[in-house]
Amino acid sequence: MARALYIHWPFCLAKCPYCDFNSHVRDSVDADAWQAALLADLRHEANLAGGETLTSIFFGGGTPSLMPPRLVATLLHEAEKLWGFAPDIEITLEANPSSVEAANFAALAAAGVNRVSLGMQSLDDQALRFLARLHNAEEGLKAVKTGQNVFKRVSFDLIYALPDQTEAAWREQLLRALDFGTSHLSLYQLTIEPGTRFATDVRTGGFTPLDDDCAADLFELTQEMTRAAGLPSYEISNHAAPGEESRHNLTYWRYQDYVGIGPGAHGRRGGLATLRHRKPENWLAAVNRNGHGLKEERAPGAAEQASEALLMGLRLAEGVDLTALSARFGLPEAALIDPRKLQQFKELRLISRTGSRIAVTEAGMPLLDAILPQLVADSLVAA
Template identity: 50%
Template sequence: MTDPGFGVYVHWPFCAAKCPYCDFNSHVRHQPVDQPRFAAAFAREMQTTAARTGPRTVSSIFLGGGTPSLMRPETVGAILDAVAANWHVPAGIEVTLEANPSSVEADRFRGYRAAGVNRVSLGVQALNDPDLRFLGRLHNVAEALKAIGLARAIFPRMSFDLIYARPHQTPEAWAAELEEAIGYAADHLSLYQLTIEDGTPFHALHAAGKFAVPDPDHAAELYHVTQEVTQKRGLPAYEISNHARPGAESRHNLIYWRYGEYVGIGPGAHGRFVENDRRIVTIAEKMPETWLNLVEAKGHGITGGERLTRSEEADEFLLMGLRLAEGIDVARYEALAGRPLASDRVTILRDEDLIEPVGNSRLRATPSGVLVLDALVADLAR
């Protein structure tokens, strides 16, 4: 069984503005953030967390947010130095930083590269200005294309995100936009359907009838267009929302989907790692300043979490692994669950064209199964 790896996720919680669709832990501050203080707190929390994980070899590092590209390069450098001070970091591992086109400068990108970042993920979200305004983005298409060009010139690897299933978006318009995006992309795209999340401005506006999103059938058609265009252009889906040329997959995100271990450092970050032979979940305080005070007082900002049962581990493994085109290792599921998959359920789901075997040892969701993944997982986990 291949080791799915050990990742380090660091959450920078600050943004220049809050996007109306976003339910991530992100915060706008109108006064300058004390970056050295936060960098020191990240290092302190890593030290405390490393005492729990024991010695580990890091497979990938991901600086997410929020908007990590609001950090100064020296802040990024201090964070990466802290990772290396607490765990073994081999040369050449994937180090990703999320960036927004509106906060991109060439000198800053070069500074991140010098600090050790070798992959950047850009939050482009749309390739037309009206939709960028609708999505509350601070950049326009020209700025997005400039950021893409800089990223391709400075970093060995680059990805960018687009959101589809936007109001009034036709399959033809999305196919054209996607063709354009693939022309700009190096080897990886993340393509997400617009979802209306509770507690966001979009939720209130949608409830008030201010805009409509595509109905499920229309959204499914847009999803099928996504698969067809990316497959044809050599960036097939390796996960429900992620597309890459073979070998260019996000190594960090594969840790999650292959149910590896990772630590979450920073406000609101989640971790999942093995401690005393059991997988535990850690959840940090979301409010940045409260988290900061907790870390300075006791060495970490963790305020929640649990020890997972074997059954819970197996369910999570299914939920994450069936997102992947490679599917799940059935033997690993059975080792986690302590029982085999129910053969009668597998047979029924195969007959309904919702799952299919991959070789002799793996199982994956079919294109039809992907559209009803939560129900599929619930059915298999019974």
């Protein structure tokens, strides 16, 4: 099975009000101490999960573009020594499109990064201020152009379905985004996550989220425009030209093994689920104490693994192969999917089935959060 590596850099210059990721703001970061700890965490995993060459590496965060390029180069050199790299390895780094970080793009490319994922979030200055981003639209546009001149592959993120956002405004912005000609776009509807500043703002009347019907209309428009531009959705929020899908994210969604290091990083290796300490200081202390940052390592049961594989795989346009999952987890198809719900959703054209493969249809994708618990969870609880 293909092997992927995830490296988490937890630091940001500021905490975005919509973000519930494991990100932290610190006055200073000791790069040497972090290099030593990440190398130790890396070597620990390689001792347990060696033997397969890496096909993808993903630096996530946080804001990995704040990492010193020499640190990125050191980690990549060590990973190649420990595992070896596939000839066409995908090495992605998430970056904010500020002028300061864009100035490091050439050095990051020289370190080995060949794909960048830019957190643009919007091409509109007013929206960027609402989202509390530290860059403006002009900086973002320059960063995309810089990235295209430096890296082999460029993707960027946009957030839509903002309060009061109109179909005309989103159409204009998405047209501008598509004009860049990147082979991959991540287009997310604004979600109010518990525990975020936006959740507090909504609760206290600071703003009202866009209503569901309007958001659904914008989702449909997004599918139409990206498909017409040759970037169809391969996952509910991710769009790519054929062959340009994020290899690393496909590893997650196809429920394949991957190694995760750094604060809060999850991993899957050999049937074990791994979890690192979340708080940066706790993770550093654990590495210094134990030689790794692991907080938890456990063996999920077959039902839990099958549930996760279905919940992840049904996000993909390709869907899941029930026969393959049944064989993998030793469970009958009826224990994977509720047959009555499957038939009901097929009749409503929210689910399609071809042979043993089922997939959520384009009409069903906007209702994904409602469909999956009915289709998957109840059937596996009893397994």
